[in-house]
Amino acid sequence: MPQFKYKGKLKNGLKKEGTISGQTKKQVIEKLRTQGLALASIEQMESTFLNKDISIGNPVKLEDFVMFLRQFSTLLNSGVSLRDATAILAKQTSSKALGRALDQIEDELVTGRAFSDAAAEHKKVFPVIFIHMVRAGEASGALDETLDQLALQFEKQHETRQKVKAALAYPAIVGVVAIAVIIFLLSSVVPTFASMLSDVGGELPGITLFVLGASDVVAQLWWLIILLFVLVGISLWAVVQKPETKYYVDYALLKLPVFGPLLQKAALARMTRTLSSLFSSSVPILQSLQMVERVVGNEVISRSLKQSRDALESGQRLTEPMRKHWVYPPLVVQMISIGEETGSLDQMLTKVAQFYEKEVEYATDKLKALIEPVMIVFLAVIVGTIVISIIVPMFQIYSEV
Incomplete structure (x- = not known):
């Protein structure tokens, strides 16, 4: 996914700069604006060896993914909002690839996008079964139960x-x-x-x-x-x-x-x-x-x-x-x-x-x-x-x- 470098100011007047990934420049601009950032500049970064995510095989270990599912289910079952749970797990997980993906998904959730749709853009991190079962859990309103079931499946696997x-x-x-x-x-x-x-x-x-x-x-x-x-x-x-x-x-x-x-x-x-x-x-x-x-x-x-x-x-x-x-x-x-x-x-x-x-x-x-x-x-x-x-x-x- 392309990466963009941006600079801007928050509503409280503080300057903020960093990098963010997105499909298009327009999508990234809309995402940053929904976060309350007044953009001063934004440009797409060149795809180089240094800024490219490189992984051999599955970037997330199975035991890390199972732990993520268990914690995610527990947080949702405890009444924590989907966005807050995603933000918490992005910081707590020991997998860097999973943490980066959850950070980007949190940004997507701010815009009102469904978790399953945002996760579908990170196919190397989230298995296709996870995406479809989460989508079904979102539709039925039993996402915490679905995550528990996913955790059991991946544990047995x-x-x-x-x-x-x-x-x-x-x-x-x-x-x-x-x-x-x-x-x-x-x-x-x-x-x-x-x-x-x-x-x-x-x-x-x-x-x-x-x-x-x-x-x-x-x-x-x-x-x-x-x-x-x-x-x-x-x-x-x-x-x-x-x-x-x-x-x-x-x-x-x-x-x-x-x-x-x-x-x-x-x-x-x-x-x-x-x-x-x-x-x-x-x-x-x-x-x-x-x-x-x-x-x-x-x-x-x-x-x-x-x-x-x-x-x-x-x-x-x-x-x-x-x-x-x-x-x-x-x-x-x-x-x-x-x-x-x-x-x-x-x-x-x-x-x-x-x-x-x-x-x-x-x-x-x-x-x-x-x-x-x-x-x-x-x-x-x-x-x-x-x-x-x-x-x-x-x-x-x-x-x-």
Whole structure:
């Protein structure tokens, strides 16, 4: 959004200057005048590296956003006006990006603009689900309850994500340690014994020749190995950014023998929890499905939801495409079907979300217990192979002496 530098005087005669963002110069002038500022000058700032907001990924941490939702709901429930609550939270939040956005929203509220419309201009800070649910809360007059519901949803989402990350972090850390140990042994330890074995002479075992060859490659081309890992990481990241290729990546991940079921349960928990929150906030079902398609984080489930949305538009039931898709277990389909028939779809989705959130918790604990001994054995085999490749020829030398 363009930024403008301004100077002027307040009604009490004090001079004021600063910067403000807005879509157009005319909009900014009107905004400043409603704040009681007599403008002396205003000019648009050049878009440079120094005044541009730069962020990688989501600029607001999920835990900061949950805290903001809880505090916002509490302030509104206590009778604090929407504008005052926004101003208070703009100063209290520990997230700079969120604080800047709330400052600008407060300026918009002065002009009589709705909070949801002002928040829609900060899509990097406020998720699309937040904007639509707040809009529904404003229309129903129950904004504090909507914010409580949003806080619960994002809390559950954060807890599920942390559990999955914890389960996947252990093998990743052990794998990195294993690679570091292998590189250290091959580049520093093995060459020391290689010169000793070459001086003695004689025929070396095949395993020793293999390890010595690997040691030469690592010692001479270590930089190429690191570069290769970086290039592979960048390539995978680029592939995941495209929906066409992300679908196949997500499909492959869901089909993994051990991690696939965990990722599937986490995605289903997020999908059902989000849909439940949207339905209970009276967001239209087709609009809710479209939003969940964008935020579910799994292209396989996203495309299946689009099929369900198309089915609804053509007069069919929501669960018709789900019954034919492998990603939905019978429990999910049956619960959603019961919700459709009884008119309690939001409640049924909440129960499904609670079930799979528990399943993710059990699955992560089980996965940790399973992976730990496997990774220890893997590391022991790798290091043991290198050690044996050195010890075996040394025993042969001693036996010949």
